[in-house]
Amino acid sequence: MSRPRKTNEPDTNTLRVGLLGGWGGLDPWEAQDLAGVIVRNQCFETLYTRVDGKIVADPRYLAHELRLETIGINGMPRYSVRLVDDLFFCDGTAVQPEDIAASLQHVAPLRAVTKVNAAGGRRVQFNCVEPEVVLEPHLAQIWSVIGKRGAKNWVGTGPYAIVEETVAPAGKVLVLERNPHWNAGDRKQPSIERIEFWAYPLDADNKPTKLREALEQGEIDFTMMLSREVAKGLQGVRKVYQPGQSTAFLAFTCRRPWLRDPAVRRALSAAIDPWALARVCHDNPAAFAARGLLPPALAPTRRSLPNYGQDVAAKALEAVGDRPSSLRMLVVWGPRPYLPNPMGVAKVIAEQFGALGIGVIIQQPDTAEAFFEAVRRGEHDLILSGYIAETAEPIDFLTALLSSKRIPRRGTPMASTTNLGGYADPEMDRRLAAAQLDSAQLMAVNELFEDQRPLVPLMYGASVAVHSWRVQNFEMDPRGIPSFAELTLG
Structure with missing residues (x-):
C-alpha cells in the first residue's frame, strides 16, 4: 500500500487523517460508521x-426560524422557515428551497412526521x-444536513469541500480543501487548507498494526480509530480520551417469531455476563461493563449490573417452553469505539448461549454497506453492534434505539434508522414522546425497556483521539466528533 511521503518537514497546510479499514464512499445521509461521520x-x-445545550436556528441559513403558518381542517399544523439570500454550496451554486426540501427528504425520522416542500419567498414548508x-x-x-450531488462529488455548505474521493481498501481515499464559499459567521475561517484521509487495513490478526506504525513514524497526524488499549502504548503523540459516549449492545430482531415474546428476550438477556464480555476488550472490565442502556456521560443515575447467570436464564427459558436449536448472529463489520474486538465478544456470547443448549451461527460482513443491507433484510436473530451518542441529551439516545420511527427499511437511509432490531411498541413510542417534553419521564422509558428487553447493553465505549504534536487547538467535541476547521498545524 502506498503511504504519504515521509519527511522531516510535513506540509504545514495539510492535515493527514488515518482511517481503519477501507473507504466505501460517502453518502451524507447514510454515513453511520465513524469515518463517514467525521468526513x-x-x-x-x-x-x-x-449551543450550550439549547437548539437554536442558525442565522447563517435562516432569515426566520420555524413559524406556524396555518392549521388545516384536519388539525395538522404547517410550519415554514425562510432562507437567507446569500447562501451557497461549496461549488458556488446558490442554495435554493428545493435543495433544502430534497436534502431533508432523506431523513427518515423527519419524513415520518412531516412532508417537506419548497415554497415562494425562499420558504421551506413542513406539512406535519x-x-x-x-x-x-x-x-x-447530525444527519439532517444540506447537500446535493455535484459534477464529481457531493457538495455541501460546510467549511471543507470534497475534491477527490476513491473507493479503495487502502491508500489515500479522500481529499478535502477549504470551501471558498463557506459563511463562517462568528467562527474563524479554517487555517488548514487541505485534509487527506489515508486508509489502513487490519492485519492478519485483526489488529490495526499499520495505522499504529503510521502514527509512530509521523506519517499520519490524527486518528480516532484506535481503541484505548492500543492508543495507550503509543509514544511521541498526544492521546485524548472521552469516556462514556457510546454503548455496545446485542439487539434481538423482534420481528422473528420466537423473539417477539418479551419473556424470551428477558431469558436470553439473563444468560449474558457483561463482565466477561468487557474483559475481552478491556484491561479494566469494571469500568466498561454496561449497567444500563445509557452510557455514563448521559445516565442520570448509576445502577447496578442486571441480574444474570446461567441458572437464572435456564429457569426463565423453561417457563417459555420450546426453543430453537440455533440462532443467527450478525456482527458489526470491524472494531468500533464501543466494541474494539467484535468477533471476540461474539464468540463469548455464543459460548454463553451454548451453555443453554442454543447454538449461535456467527456472520460478520466485510463492509459497513454489507452489514447495513443485512440489517435491512432482517434475516438474523441477533445483531451485535452499538450506538455512539450524537447529542448530549439522554432522550435522543433512547429514541434512536427504541422508537418505531427508527426501524430500518429498504430504501431508507441507515444513519437515521438506528433501531436495528426493529422493536416497535406503541406504549414505548408514547413514553418517548412524553420524555421529549419532560425529562422526568425518562424513568418510565427505562422501566418499559427493562420489561421489554429489545436489546442487551453489553459495555460502554470511549472516544479516543490520537494526534501528532504539530496538531494544535484540538478539544474533544461532546459528541466525540472532531471539527478540523478549529485546528492549526505547527
Whole structure:
C-alpha cells in the first residue's frame, strides 16, 4: 500500500487523517460508521444547531426560524422557515428551497412526521402529519444536513469541500480543501487548507498494526480509530480520551417469531455476563461493563449490573417452553469505539448461549454497506453492534434505539434508522414522546425497556483521539466528533 511521503518537514497546510479499514464512499445521509461521520462533519451543516445545550436556528441559513403558518381542517399544523439570500454550496451554486426540501427528504425520522416542500419567498414548508410535532430536534440532528450531488462529488455548505474521493481498501481515499464559499459567521475561517484521509487495513490478526506504525513514524497526524488499549502504548503523540459516549449492545430482531415474546428476550438477556464480555476488550472490565442502556456521560443515575447467570436464564427459558436449536448472529463489520474486538465478544456470547443448549451461527460482513443491507433484510436473530451518542441529551439516545420511527427499511437511509432490531411498541413510542417534553419521564422509558428487553447493553465505549504534536487547538467535541476547521498545524 502506498503511504504519504515521509519527511522531516510535513506540509504545514495539510492535515493527514488515518482511517481503519477501507473507504466505501460517502453518502451524507447514510454515513453511520465513524469515518463517514467525521468526513460529513467537515463538509455539511444543518439548519438548526445545539449551543450550550439549547437548539437554536442558525442565522447563517435562516432569515426566520420555524413559524406556524396555518392549521388545516384536519388539525395538522404547517410550519415554514425562510432562507437567507446569500447562501451557497461549496461549488458556488446558490442554495435554493428545493435543495433544502430534497436534502431533508432523506431523513427518515423527519419524513415520518412531516412532508417537506419548497415554497415562494425562499420558504421551506413542513406539512406535519401529527398534531404535536416538535421539528427543531429533527432539524438539529447530525444527519439532517444540506447537500446535493455535484459534477464529481457531493457538495455541501460546510467549511471543507470534497475534491477527490476513491473507493479503495487502502491508500489515500479522500481529499478535502477549504470551501471558498463557506459563511463562517462568528467562527474563524479554517487555517488548514487541505485534509487527506489515508486508509489502513487490519492485519492478519485483526489488529490495526499499520495505522499504529503510521502514527509512530509521523506519517499520519490524527486518528480516532484506535481503541484505548492500543492508543495507550503509543509514544511521541498526544492521546485524548472521552469516556462514556457510546454503548455496545446485542439487539434481538423482534420481528422473528420466537423473539417477539418479551419473556424470551428477558431469558436470553439473563444468560449474558457483561463482565466477561468487557474483559475481552478491556484491561479494566469494571469500568466498561454496561449497567444500563445509557452510557455514563448521559445516565442520570448509576445502577447496578442486571441480574444474570446461567441458572437464572435456564429457569426463565423453561417457563417459555420450546426453543430453537440455533440462532443467527450478525456482527458489526470491524472494531468500533464501543466494541474494539467484535468477533471476540461474539464468540463469548455464543459460548454463553451454548451453555443453554442454543447454538449461535456467527456472520460478520466485510463492509459497513454489507452489514447495513443485512440489517435491512432482517434475516438474523441477533445483531451485535452499538450506538455512539450524537447529542448530549439522554432522550435522543433512547429514541434512536427504541422508537418505531427508527426501524430500518429498504430504501431508507441507515444513519437515521438506528433501531436495528426493529422493536416497535406503541406504549414505548408514547413514553418517548412524553420524555421529549419532560425529562422526568425518562424513568418510565427505562422501566418499559427493562420489561421489554429489545436489546442487551453489553459495555460502554470511549472516544479516543490520537494526534501528532504539530496538531494544535484540538478539544474533544461532546459528541466525540472532531471539527478540523478549529485546528492549526505547527
